[in-house]
Amino acid sequence: MRTSQLHRAGRRRAFLIAAVTALLALCGTLVAGAGTAGATGAAGVSASAIPVTAPPRPPGVPRWTASAAGKFWTARRMLAAKPFPDGRSPTAGKAAGTSTPSAEGTGRTGPSSSHFGGLPMIGRMYMQTGSGAYFCTASVINSPHHDIVLTAGHCMDARAGGGSFAFVPQWTAATPQPYGVFPVATDSEGRSRVWIDGRYYDRGRVRGAPWDTAFVQVGARSDGKQVQDVVGGNTLATGRGAVFPSVRLIGYPGADSQPLMCDNQTTLYTPTDGTPGSYLQIACDDFRGGTSGGPFLANFDPNSGTGDVVGDIGGWDTGGPTADVSYSPVFDSSIQNLYDAAVAGIAPARPNVLPGASTLAHATLMTSGYFTPTPSPDPDKSDLIARWSDGELTLYRGAGNGRFDQEIQLVAPNSTWKKAVSLTAGDFAGANTYDLLVRWTDGSLTLFPDVDANGLHRQIRIVRSGTLWQHEVAMTAGRYTTDDRWPDDLIVRWSDGEITLYRNIDSTGPHGTVRLEAPNSIWTHAASLASADFTGTDESDLVVRWSDGSLTLYPDADQGGFHGEVRLQAASPRWTHARVTLAGDFTSTDTRSDDYLVRWSDGGLSLYGDSGSSLGTETVLAAAGP
Incomplete structure (x- = not known):
């Protein structure tokens, strides 16, 4: 099953090479x-002065x-x-x-x-x-x-x-x-x-x-x-x-x-x-x-x-x-x-089904992953899952161009999902779609394998209630180990500032832990974590938003620890109002998870596409105000 996921990623990379080649050949040419x-x-x-070799599509x-x-x-x-x-x-x-x-x-x-x-x-x-x-x-x-x-x-x-x-x-x-x-x-x-x-x-x-x-x-x-x-x-x-x-x-x-x-x-x-x-x-x-x-x-x-x-x-x-x-x-x-x-043949823009800022202000948890296939011939794009303040869980299918073309209710409003504290997604079960990992108010940790447009199919409790997980403050899934190629690892920030890497999580739980940072006062100011591929190595980079509004990239973090850091954003009053942050492949320019999504305190939604050693240009997906 993991092989099929690798083939899926390979198809996305192949399309990218073709599309970028085509655009470079065409850009600026009348x-x-x-x-x-x-x-x-x-x-x-017959036409004249048309390129003899058409760009691949x-x-x-x-x-x-x-x-x-x-x-x-x-x-x-x-x-x-x-x-x-x-x-x-x-x-x-x-x-x-x-x-x-x-x-x-x-x-x-x-x-x-x-x-x-x-x-x-x-x-x-x-x-x-x-x-x-x-x-x-x-x-x-x-x-x-x-x-x-x-x-x-x-x-x-x-x-x-x-x-x-x-x-x-x-x-x-x-x-x-x-x-x-x-x-x-x-x-x-x-x-x-x-x-x-x-x-x-x-x-x-x-x-x-x-x-x-x-x-x-x-x-x-x-x-x-x-x-x-x-x-x-x-x-x-x-x-x-x-x-x-x-x-x-x-x-x-x-x-x-x-x-x-x-x-x-x-x-x-x-x-x-x-x-x-x-x-x-x-x-x-x-x-x-x-x-x-x-x-x-x-x-x-x-x-x-x-x-x-x-x-x-x-x-x-x-x-x-x-x-x-x-x-x-x-x-x-x-x-x-x-x-x-x-x-x-770049994916056409579609009408965006995302709600406005006044509604998005109630999206208290969000995560991204590949839950639904994008219709061919367009390449697969990251989807968005939002947990709302009333307990509803909604899937938005990614359509590229920073857009989402389908809204799918996974769970109707309910009291149980109001108790979800943290939400992230990865390929833990090894199938062709991503899985949800949820931490609840009682400290338990639940895996929902193979989430798709048809909803949640089953759940597996991999950590029981009443454990140290009640002290989890932020978590993000990605590929943080070098022993496989799957986003099945988890980085957790604890209330005392400790940072822990959980390796190769599956339906039986994690298979090894690595302490990346001992308890300390600095990391208690890490307000949110996101997994991305800003550096283009196919390994996950950790993006941290701090309480002072600054933003730091830790490239290729793995079981060996952090390997340097890059300041993406200096301390900023505006960025202290970032309430939810995540990364994914939301644009049509490449197939990397290098697009950074921010939900602000007023419900506004911003996308920083094609980020690298600096944040990409901001695109407002949902504007707050009249």
Whole structure:
């Protein structure tokens, strides 16, 4: 069983090597020299200036195939699909008395838009939700794997509903599937492979408007060909600002039988309604619902039908309150990073299920471990378990990116679990999931083996009540011995300042003890302990938060004692308010337990990702206050 755990870790390391290699190859590189496609030709087109060797990416899980998508999205169903609801009105004004901004120098409306036969690399993105069939506009972006499509974030946001997503290039009512159907790729749980900036999920469609963009991985057509090989693509262009002298705007409005196109300049628009950020603005008539996600094409070549994608309809007010002026997020480095993540197959951000700070203030105990597998092809990430003040025990499944995508109640509120004093997790039983180790008010110590999404399965008392364990103040599990490779060791801080290492704990208890520090006054000020791998040696480092707010790292602590120390944080009044600390693998940049999580006295939750000889940059997962 321990071998399977080692294989699990090996898989995580292999994915890391592939993902980091991909990101290094892509970072800062603008995909240029777009593949071309004729405006009406159906022949496949090869792309130029795309890396010959695509960066490695974990294989997808074809839960939703091209054959299934083609059978589901019949011509009749596509024709009946409605524009995805985005609030755009064909007439002026959000409400009576509310003015609608107009593009500078163009008046309230822009140049006339015209219907046309469409372009091969632009089409409809279809989705089936509980309320029916819908569509947005989407376009193929040149990428090394030839399988990336761009649309608006609000079209693919998980809150829009799951369902059978599929991209249909150059749809028209007369010729509904000229190039076939391309299913949106899925993971092993059937969730679409869609990359949206996590800030869009966290802040919602108003305050998250600057990140209203989505990159979507689509599967191959029924004949095995990738979408870019069939229809070509456009070039993603980031870092060019918002002002362009000429942009072609394309989208699929309403129930119209063909797409619309329009050419005009863009200007920079900064909302005055409290929406953060600034946006591209273009005046073009009649871009109604359904055009969301439509590309802004600069340097458009009418002969090849290609250009540089500098925006997509979305952003402020999900693309604008009326159909005559459209908006887009500014394509800056965050858009480039999102594209890079999609190309490399880094785990997409998911909506975060963690509660707010006012609730987290009641999470009195927390620990991390690998309790539930992350859906493939994404690498496994640390989960979080919280014991609440009312005795409830909750598991939050780790999703990478400092996010958690499932909330699972392990134990309902009860009086027994209120008596838990300390909580930690490790691989004590040797199975493929982590185990919980709990110290109770009576001094007993209980092991709960193989905790998973189905709950607690059994319990083993490894220390009886009424023992010296009533004097335990803090404990943390990790790999602190060199005789095996498993996180089955335990470091304990006692009330007199003694520090003890318990070796190779299993269902029968510990197998040897080592005194790391004799009773002393200094260690009585160790307020919390956490096991981490900040140094990258695959051995646990001990992270200590002291009563004065300072933070110390003890690298590679083992049965031989402590081997030096690193000051991570000087004494700080703020850090005296850290109530719960732990470490795990919560981000998507590597597969080490080098991410330090802090729950503050006000319920705020902070993540210090990719920590090493210094703490990583703070990311606020739950902010206290209004």
